[in-house]
Amino acid sequence: xxxxxxxxxxxxxxxxxxxxxxxxxxxxxxxxxxxxxxxxxxxxxxxxxxxxxxxxxxxxxxxxxxxxxxxxxxxxxxxxxxxxxxxxxxxxxxxxxxxxxxxxxxxxxxxxxxxxxxxxxxxxxxxxxxxxxxxxxxxxxxxxxxxxxxxxxxxxxxxxxxxxxxxxxxxxxxxxxxxxxxxxxxxxxxxxxxxxxxxxxxxxxxxxxxxxxxxxxxxxxxxxxxxxxxxxxxxxxxxxxxxxxxxxxxxxxxxxxxxxxxxxxxxxxxxxxxxxxxxxxxxxx
Numbered sequence: 001x002x003x004x005x006x007x008x009x010x011x012x013x014x015x016x017x018x019x020x021x022x023x024x025x026x027x028x029x030x031x032x033x034x035x036x037x038x039x040x041x042x043x044x045x046x047x048x049x050x051x052x053x054x055x056x057x058x059x060x061x062x063x064x065x066x067x068x069x070x071x072x073x074x075x076x077x078x079x080x081x082x083x084x085x086x087x088x089x090x091x092x093x094x095x096x097x098x099x100x101x102x103x104x105x106x107x108x109x110x111x112x113x114x115x116x117x118x119x120x121x122x123x124x125x126x127x128x129x130x131x132x133x134x135x136x137x138x139x140x141x142x143x144x145x146x147x148x149x150x151x152x153x154x155x156x157x158x159x160x161x162x163x164x165x166x167x168x169x170x171x172x173x174x175x176x177x178x179x180x181x182x183x184x185x186x187x188x189x190x191x192x193x194x195x196x197x198x199x200x201x202x203x204x205x206x207x208x209x210x211x212x213x214x215x216x217x218x219x220x221x222x223x224x225x226x227x228x229x230x231x232x233x234x235x236x237x238x239x240x241x242x243x244x245x246x247x248x249x250x251x252x253x254x255x256x257x258x259x260x261x262x263x264x265x266x267x268x269x270x271x272x273x274x275x276x277x278x279x280x281x282x283x284x285x
Contacts, residue, residue, distance in 0.1 A: 048248075049248075050248055050249060050252070051246065051249055052249075054244075054246045054249040054250075055249050055252050055253055055256075058237075058240060058246075058249070058250060058253050059253050059256065059257075061240070063236045063239070063240065064233060064236050064237065064240075064253060064254075064257070066231065066236065067231060067232050067233035067234070067235065067236030067237070068232075068233045068257050068261070070230070070231050070232050070233070071219065071222050071223075071232040071233045071261075072219070072261070074150075074153055074154065074157065074222050074225065074230065074232060075157075075215065075218050075219045075222055077154055077158070078153075078154055078157035078158040078161055078218055078222075079158075079161060079214075079215050079218055080158075081154065081158030081159070081161070081162065082157075082158050082159075082160075082161030082162040082164070082165045082214075082218070083162075083165055083169075083211070084162070085158070085159065085161075085162025085163075085165070085166065086161075086162050086163075086164075086165025086166040086167075086168065086169045087165075087166075087169050087200075088166075089104045089107055089108065089162060089163075089166035089169075090104075090166045090167075090169035090170040090172075090173060091173075091195065092104035093105065093108075093166065093170050094170065094173060094174075104166070107162075107163060107166075108163045108166055108167065110163075111159060111160050111162070111163035112160075112163045112164065116156065116157070116160050116221060116224055117224050117227060119156045119159070119160055120152060120153065120156035120157075120224060120225060120227060120228050121227065121228065122156075123147065123151075123152040123153075123155045123156045123228075124147060124149065124152040124156075124228040126143050126147050126152075127142065127143035127144040127147060130143050131143060131144075133146060149225070149228050149229045149230040149231075150230060152228050152230075153222070153225035153228060153230040156225070156228075157218065157221060157222065157225065161214065161218055164214060165211065165214060168207055168210045168211055168214065169203070169207060171206065171207075171210075172203030172204065172206040172207035173195075173199060173200075173203050175203060175206045176199050176202045176203050180194075180198055180199060180202065181194060181199065183198075184197075184198050184199075204276045205273075205276045208269075208272055208273050208276050209269075209273055212265075212269035212272065212273070213269075215265070215269075216262055216265055216266070216269070219258070219261055219262065219265070220258060220262075223254075223258075226238060233254050233257050233258070234254050237250040237251065237253055237254040238250070
């Protein structure tokens with residue numbers, strides 16, 4: 001409708017008026033409250049009984065650096081084990097075999113339903129249930145000698161992660177169109193070959209984002225392994241503050257290292273997501 005037609009129909013002429021800007025008082029109030037809270041927290045840390053010189057001194061202490069290396073090694077190994085178990089369990093969950101489906105569902109139910117710290121303690125104290133482990137007639141050893149903090153942490157973290165990863169992988173497999181399965185069968189591919197060459201590559205673009213989050217969460221979850229004496233960064237910090245009583249300073253050191261690791265992993269995750277999203281237009285088309 002033109003301006004002359006609008007005037008003729010009795011509508012007021014609004015062409016000379018400016019656009020009224022709404023005053024977002026709620027936003028400004030929320031921003032002010034956040035700033036006040038942040039200033040109060042910063043002031044508390046600045047005036048608290050914290051010797052920042054100890055934070056600086058122990059931030060690069062050899063034992064702390066070894067702890068962060070052990071943290072990353074454990075996180076990578078546990079994630080590899082979790083992904084391997086997750087893929088197998090996800091395929092079992094989608095199998096037409098009811099036994100395989102039941103076993104996979106039971107595995108997921110058990111390890112997602114019990115606390116991770118409980119699983120770590122059970123693995124570490126496995127000798128109380130199985131005094132010896134091995135292959136009958138070929139090899140055997142005392143469980144207390146085999147189940148070191150390293151192995152107990154790896155099994156506890158990796159198997160627990162596998163239960164969560166299996167659901168992520170299952171969601172990725174279900175996201176692939178059923179026509180891809182049918183096309184693979186039409187050209188003579190078996191089920192496993194189709195999964196490896198057609199289905200899994202397409203599912204990865206759906207799987208990578210949650211897997212990246214799972215890995216970042218696993219890096220922080222390694223701190224629970226300190227209860228079974230695995231020498232990760234938090235356990236190293238605990239050993240130091242048991243000796244010098246600088247509790248908050250060493251906890252800040254551990255927290256800064258976790259923040260640094262997560263800050264490095266986050267852009268790497270984004271690059272990996274972009275790598276697997278190649279060929280997919282914006283908007284998911």
